Amino acid sequence: xxxxxxxxxxxxxxxxxxxxxxxxxxxxxxxxxxxxxxxxxxxxxxxxxxxxxxxxxxxxxxxxxxxxxxxxxxxx
Amino acid sequence: xxxxxxxxxxxxxxxxxxxxxxxxxxxxxxxxxxxxxxxxxxxxxxxxxxxxxxxxxxxxxxxxxxxxxxxxxxxxxxxxxxxxxxxxxxxxxxxxxxxxxxxxxxxxxxxxxxxxxxxxxxxxxxxxxxxxxxxxxxxxxxxxxxxxxxxxxxxxxxxxxxxxxxxxxx
Numbered sequence: 001x002x003x004x005x006x007x008x009x010x011x012x013x014x015x016x017x018x019x020x021x022x023x024x025x026x027x028x029x030x031x032x033x034x035x036x037x038x039x040x041x042x043x044x045x046x047x048x049x050x051x052x053x054x055x056x057x058x059x060x061x062x063x064x065x066x067x068x069x070x071x072x073x074x075x076x
Numbered sequence: 077x078x079x080x081x082x083x084x085x086x087x088x089x090x091x092x093x094x095x096x097x098x099x100x101x102x103x104x105x106x107x108x109x110x111x112x113x114x115x116x117x118x119x120x121x122x123x124x125x126x127x128x129x130x131x132x133x134x135x136x137x138x139x140x141x142x143x144x145x146x147x148x149x150x151x152x153x154x155x156x157x158x159x160x161x162x163x164x165x166x167x168x169x170x171x172x173x174x175x176x177x178x179x180x181x182x183x184x185x186x187x188x189x190x191x192x193x194x195x196x197x198x199x200x201x202x203x204x205x206x207x208x209x210x211x212x213x214x215x216x217x218x219x220x221x222x223x224x225x226x227x228x229x230x231x232x233x234x235x236x237x238x239x240x241x242x243x244x245x246x
Binding site for chain 2: 002004005007008009011012014015016018019021022023
């Protein structure tokens with residue numbers, strides 16, 4: 001392989017791996033379950049997507065919009 | 077001199093990259109359409125999108141993705157497609173990098189089928205590599221027939237040269 005071919009192969013591999021890593025499922029439920037003191041209650045909303053996530057922290061239920069659900073880790 | 081193995085490998089990689097990037101763009105375009113309201117909602121939170129027209133911007137993004145995907149699948153427009161795809165990946169890189177640095181935890185709006193993924197470093201790396209890959213392939217001449225600008229390939233004699241002039245060549 002010449003230099004240009006090697007560059008293309010490396011870029012193609014890195015792009016593929018990075019995009020696969022970026023697209024990995026990132027479920028709010030799994031993140032919430034890992035939080036101490038939090039209990040995942042459930043989602044309500046749309047048919048194919050979770051619109052609202054309810055988390056119980058120290059007996060207090062708090063709901064989050066799942067579009068902004070990545071505020072949830074701030075509970076830590 | 078005909079195409080050597082390096083040229084053939086490069087040509088195969090060019091086609092493979094074109095099909096892969098085209099598949100990626102079609103998949104993300106369909107995903108955005110099937111999660112349209114979620115996509116528009118994410119766009120509303122983008123600082124670079126005018127708040128009054130997120131739907132129009134979303135439609136434009138999806139249309140551009142499909143247009144570039146189609147141009148990559150057609151041999152005649154493939155090089156232009158690589159240039160446009162490189163530009164699109166560069167824009168995506170800038171947007172995701174901005175979200176990563178300025179709005180930690182914001183959705184990237186990339187692919188909703190696998191969950192509303194946050195803008196992360198792998199998104200930036202993937203888009204930057206995609207832009208670089210497309211620009212390298214755009215600059216490559218291996219998609220062209222063997223009349224290469226670098227003179228490394230055989231140039232067939234024109235068919236209309238008089239036979240007598242060919243005979244004078246020692």
